[in-house]
Amino acid sequence: MKEKLMEAGxxxxxxxxxxxxxxxxxxxxxxxxxxxxxxxxxSKEELLRDICISYIEDLLNQQKRLLQEPKRSCxxxxxxxxxxxxxxIRTRKKSARIFFREMRHLTNDHLEEIRGKRRxxxxxxxxxxxxxxxxxxxxxxxxxxxxxxxxLGITNWSYYWFQPGGGVSEEELTDIYVDFxxxxxxxxxRPKR
Amino acid sequence: MKEKLMEAGxxxxxxxxxxxxxxxxxxxxxxxxxxxxxxxxxSKEELLRDICISYIEDLLNQQKRLLQEPKRSCxxxxxxxxxxxxxxIRTRKKSARIFFREMRHLTNDHLEEIRGKRRxxxxxxxxxxxxxxxxxxxxxxxxxxxxxxxxLGITNWSYYWFQPGGGVSEEELTDIYVDFxxxxxxxxxRPKR
Numbered sequence: 001m002k003e004k005l006m007e008a009g010x011x012x013x014x015x016x017x018x019x020x021x022x023x024x025x026x027x028x029x030x031x032x033x034x035x036x037x038x039x040x041x042x043s044k045e046e047l048l049r050d051i052c053i054s055y056i057e058d059l060l061n062q063q064k065r066l067l068q069e070p071k072r073s074c075x076x077x078x079x080x081x082x083x084x085x086x087x088x089i090r091t092r093k094k095s096a097r098i099f100f101r102e103m104r105h106l107t108n109d110h111l112e113e114i115r116g117k118r119r120x121x122x123x124x125x126x127x128x129x130x131x132x133x134x135x136x137x138x139x140x141x142x143x144x145x146x147x148x149x150x151x152l153g154i155t156n157w158s159y160y161w162f163q164p165g166g167g168v169s170e171e172e173l174t175d176i177y178v179d180f181x182x183x184x185x186x187x188x189x190r191p192k193r
Numbered sequence: 194m195k196e197k198l199m200e201a202g203x204x205x206x207x208x209x210x211x212x213x214x215x216x217x218x219x220x221x222x223x224x225x226x227x228x229x230x231x232x233x234x235x236s237k238e239e240l241l242r243d244i245c246i247s248y249i250e251d252l253l254n255q256q257k258r259l260l261q262e263p264k265r266s267c268x269x270x271x272x273x274x275x276x277x278x279x280x281x282i283r284t285r286k287k288s289a290r291i292f293f294r295e296m297r298h299l300t301n302d303h304l305e306e307i308r309g310k311r312r313x314x315x316x317x318x319x320x321x322x323x324x325x326x327x328x329x330x331x332x333x334x335x336x337x338x339x340x341x342x343x344x345l346g347i348t349n350w351s352y353y354w355f356q357p358g359g360g361v362s363e364e365e366l367t368d369i370y371v372d373f374x375x376x377x378x379x380x381x382x383r384p385k386r
Contacts, residue, residue: 017297019212075379101294104210129378138378146361146369147378153350154343161342168339176339184377185322185331185340186268 002040004030006054009047014094018048018102048102049110055095056117059088063124074132075182081125082181083174085155090164097159122148151181195233197223199247202240207287211241211295241295242303248288249310252281256317267325268375271344274318275374276367278348283357290352315341344374 008029012021023044027037041047066080089096103114126148132138154177164170201222205214216237220230234240259273282289296307319341325331347370357363 017212019210132378136380139380142373142378143361143369146366147373149350149354150347150370150373153346153348155346157342157346157350168336173339176336177343180335180340180343180377182377182379184373184375185325185335186375187329187332 001030001032001036005032005037005040006047006050010051010094010098013048013051013098013102018044018098018105045105045107045110048098049106049114051095052099052103052106052110052114053117055092055099056114056121058092059085060117060121060124063121067124067128074128074135074137077128078132078181079174079178081128082151082155082178083170086158086162086170086174086177089159089162090170093159100156100159122152125151154181194223194225194229198225198230198233199240199243203244203287203291206241206244206291206295211237211291211298238298238300238303241291242299242307244288245292245296245299245303245307246310248285248292249307249314251285252278253310253314253317256314260317260321267321267328267330270321271325271374272367272371274321275344275348275371276363279351279355279363279367279370282352282355283363286352293349293352315345318344347374 005026008026009021012025012029021044023034023037026044026047027034041050062084063081066084067077069077069080072080103111106114126144129138129142129144129147129151133140133142133144158173162168162173168176198219201219202214205218205222214237216227216230219237219240220227234243255277256274259277260270262270262273265273296304299307319337322331322335322337322340322344326333326335326337351366355361355366361369
């Protein structure tokens with residue numbers, strides 16, 4: 001039941017917004033009572049917190065697993081993380097939109113909890129860039145922190161426009177973006193003879 | 194007065210959200226009456242529409258001016274657009290957040306109007322990438338549409354985290370991102386001897 005309430009919450013918070021959704025609507029959507037709701041959640045805000053936590057913890061755990069694979073180069077790990085985030089759009093688009101759009105309705109405690117996890121995701125990503133610099137895969141001149149924000153921008157923005165199942169597949173978009181991230185868009189100069 | 198109402202709307206919609214802000218609060222913030230509000234705006238939704246339109250039209254006009262400068266290369270124009278968006282954060286952060294977060298509260302007509310302008314901004318950007326490919330500045334293998342979404346991601350995402358006046362200046366961030374966009378992060382292989 002707890003899971004069903006969360007699914008209904010994701011559906012309604014995404015479509016109508018957190019403030020505009022009542023607990024009554026959530027329980028109606030799953031054929032439950034308000035009593036059942038308050039058995040599992042102290043408040044509507046706590047349900048929002050659970051949706052946001054579940055979204056970011058899932059990403060964080062996936063990222064940890066990918067980064068720990070010992071035989072992969074930093075470039076391969078970068079590819080794996082870009083693919084993970086893009087693939088995530090198909091399964092977690094609504095949760096992601098709620099995460100980015102409704103977070104400000106959380107209490108300060110919950111906001112801090114979630115910001116901590118979001119920061120951990122970013123810092124692990126930045127760590128990968130640092131490691132890539134240290135082992136000579138990435139350029140030593142990079143500003144790792146700013147580059148990481150740029151990488152997050154490229155993939156996080158795709159939640160707003162990318163349609164899985166459309167003309168470009170998740171694998172193709174990953175390859176396009178990883179090539180862009182690694183090599184940029186500039187036409188290389190021909191070597192002088 | 195119309196301008197003051199818009200400023201108060203930007204302040205309140207950003208802080209409290211569109212739905213949670215009443216016309217009463219907006220007029221109180223500027224010391225006006227509801228009568229004055231409804232003299233300028235048919236509804237609260239129309240004020241939201243004006244805020245969004247003003248935000249995107251301003252960007253669109255700046256972009257047009259930059260793209261029309263005849264003596265600039267495509268690379269220079271790209272730099273100018275990245276700088277324009279990043280500099281915009283300082284002056285239009287609140288409008289931008291309202292644009293991205295509250296747009297869904299617009300009526301369908303207004304939504305279409307704004308989506309059209311947003312698309313125009315993206316298409317002009319994509320056009321620049323196409324021109325850069327055509328004249329040999331950018332790689333012919335690029336997927337211009339997907340790359341444009343990536344470029345928008347890098348700069349639009351900075352609205353969520355970049356603090357103008359912090360450790361990295363707008364000019365520095367622009368240089369970091371333009372270098373990243375042009376050249377990527379990969380360490381170039383040394384030419385074999």
